[in-house]
Amino acid sequence: MDQNAQAPAAVHATQRRQSRRPTLASGVLLLTVAGLCASLPGEAAADLPAELVGHVQELALSGARAGAPQGARVSVQLGALDSRLRLAPCREVQPYLPQGQRMWGKTRIGLRCLDGARTGPSGARWNVTLPVQVMVHARAVVAAQALPAGTTLSAALLQTAEVDIAAEMGQVFLDTGLLEGRSLQRPLVPGEAVRSSDLKARRWFAVGERVQVLASGRGYAVSGEAQALEPGFDGQNVRVRFENGRTVTGRAVGERRVEVLL
Template structure:
């Protein structure tokens, strides 16, 4: 069975591109709407040649039924092939389904099971779901720790599902951030590739504010690692105790009690 590709019309996927949690909810929503085989169970006389069309129709319907809101994406699906040595018996009713834990996002697989036949077989077909949308693409290489300027990237359309890390689609979220590793021209900026600039180095004296119901206590401590605003850092207090807290924009370590 040769690989085939289908393209759905643009639809609005379920997420706010600026939030990792929204990204996760979007992928989960695509999975949740497609777990059951639904109305695509049908008779198949020659499974080797007929499973791909069934898969294409099921995926097209599943993506179309995804809840609508957020950033518009152009979806493409590439359907892989079964092992050509596999011989499947004719089946009166084949049902596609999304295996537990799978998502209709990136490289995945779709289950196809014979639920009415002389032999009730079950196979998995490799599938790649692509989601094309706006993103910022690097125009040159960026060294680890180097700050990102507006001229370092240009807006383009990329496959959001090519990697698991969310795309950074908002200009304000990456300008002024620094590269968390070596970045290469042509890469789309993703959350895992950038971080906030360090406000202090490892070993620096920092202010720790511990907050509880109706009170706050401040003390000095020594940062065990470098960190920037919004990151979690471990601090050794004067009494030797090690605490973890969130770095504020001012460099203070906020610890919840």
């Protein structure tokens, strides 16, 4: 994978204290830094030390690769800290991935001071986040021409190309056949990736249609026929009624098919 990365622009800093030492996550790199210096408004900001930049880039790359398809090119561009911040000097800075933060697209990496310069009994400790842009270039299905909302997709309207699949939310597609007959809920420009969030929900059956219901539990599965009481959209819950009058809720999974987990 391509591991292009750019160093951040100038860093402006402001002091932030914490009442207790953060808990260290296993496997996160520690870095001793002698001069992540304070920057006052109007003064030139100090750059992040090169060693810290390298650790931040590698942490972002590692997080991005975890969800990237095989053969994808991953690159990282670091941003700058908030210009209103003013950080006290710190000897030991720890970059870390914030809990629940996905390393795709516009995201953030945490920086926390573990052992600040000894200006007082406990020294300065702060915790900030650095903006990061993570790009994951891979082949995916894209619009071959401008496609207005409501377009029913076909192979003639689509092609594959290398795009930044991390640029937007939503799953991309690798095979044009998977999109045959699907409809767009928003317009696409030429070369734009088709994502799951761009598609109208697929309706498998209408109200009143007879559907096959598969009910499964631990170690068994039974099937039967029922009447749909609601339209069945792909992956959404729907109520169906059996001939004996019993009503159950299942998930629409295919053409006139409903799955019930017991």
